[in-house]
Amino acid sequence: MMFLKCGILAAVGLWVIVTAAAQAAAPNVLVTVRPIHSLVAAVMDGVGTPGLLLESGQTPHSYTLAPSDAKALSAADIVVWVGEPLETFLEGPLETLASDADIVELIADDRIALKANRDGGIWRSEDDHEEGETHADDDHDHDHDHGHVDGHIWLDPNNARAVIAIVVEALSNTDPKNAVIYADNANSALKNLSELEAEVLDVLGPVKDRPFLVAHDALQYFDRYFELNAVGAITVTPDRTPSARRLSNIRESARQLGSVCLFSEPGFEPKVMRVVAEAADIRTGVLDPLGAELDPGKALYFDLMRGLALQLANCLGQNPS
Numbered sequence: 001m002m003f004l005k006c007g008i009l010a011a012v013g014l015w016v017i018v019t020a021a022a023q024a025a026a027p028n029v030l031v032t033v034r035p036i037h038s039l040v041a042a043v044m045d046g047v048g049t050p051g052l053l054l055e056s057g058q059t060p061h062s063y064t065l066a067p068s069d070a071k072a073l074s075a076a077d078i079v080v081w082v083g084e085p086l087e088t089f090l091e092g093p094l095e096t097l098a099s100d101a102d103i104v105e106l107i108a109d110d111r112i113a114l115k116a117n118r119d120g121g122i123w124r125s126e127d128d129h130e131e132g133e134t135h136a137d138d139d140h141d142h143d144h145d146h147g148h149v150d151g152h153i154w155l156d157p158n159n160a161r162a163v164i165a166i167v168v169e170a171l172s173n174t175d176p177k178n179a180v181i182y183a184d185n186a187n188s189a190l191k192n193l194s195e196l197e198a199e200v201l202d203v204l205g206p207v208k209d210r211p212f213l214v215a216h217d218a219l220q221y222f223d224r225y226f227e228l229n230a231v232g233a234i235t236v237t238p239d240r241t242p243s244a245r246r247l248s249n250i251r252e253s254a255r256q257l258g259s260v261c262l263f264s265e266p267g268f269e270p271k272v273m274r275v276v277a278e279a280a281d282i283r284t285g286v287l288d289p290l291g292a293e294l295d296p297g298k299a300l301y302f303d304l305m306r307g308l309a310l311q312l313a314n315c316l317g318q319n320p321s
Contacts, residue, residue: 038301083107086151111162122232155221207316285315
């Protein structure tokens, strides 16, 4: 029995030493937004913890770098960002502050399927509603101007799979001694992602045909992947207010299309949203595509996607009043 206890203690001690050594040797990785940070954290589990630039859930559309951010960029071995269409504030600082880091720009990788920004307003008319056509471009060619790309790439599960693969490669190149751990973690994350996708499909199945509007068009990778019936957006970006004429057209089209819900985002609930919802007599809900109200970490991405599905199902599934 004494030998058994000694063996267990020795094994535990060895595990602690190995784990501590891996943590100490982990590359300094900095990630911009929470959903991507979550996927990187899943790949790095047991080796290290990536830093998060937008820690408080701020929107990348209007973020301003703080002195602490500049310090973090200067110290990074690897910086993972989506690209200029999302983190516009970061393009210049990456060149000046992180010139020695490996910069992983996700939208520059051909494995990421990109979509062009959709226009504000109604995307579907009564004529094309049955065919499910939209007025957005098809998957965006990587040779096109990335300024017209929708940056919310993580909301497509296949893009999440691509992000995991891209991150594994970047980490393994910088830290080859932990490459096996990164690969094993990636396989676990991919398995969890497949289970998540099946769960989301099950939740959304009963409501996938019910039409809805969004205040800000940040959901297209999600609604198009899961074949939901998103019919329009009040605005393309949070800082752009639509004209009175456009609002009138949106209200009328929402009524004609039988829109059930209008969704905003945490911290972004424009007054015009209430005007449209009341005039069109539709319910309102909140969707969180950035995970702003979730705790950062490897579970965030999965909680975010489940949360989107549940919020959509909850609002769209209610019987009309």
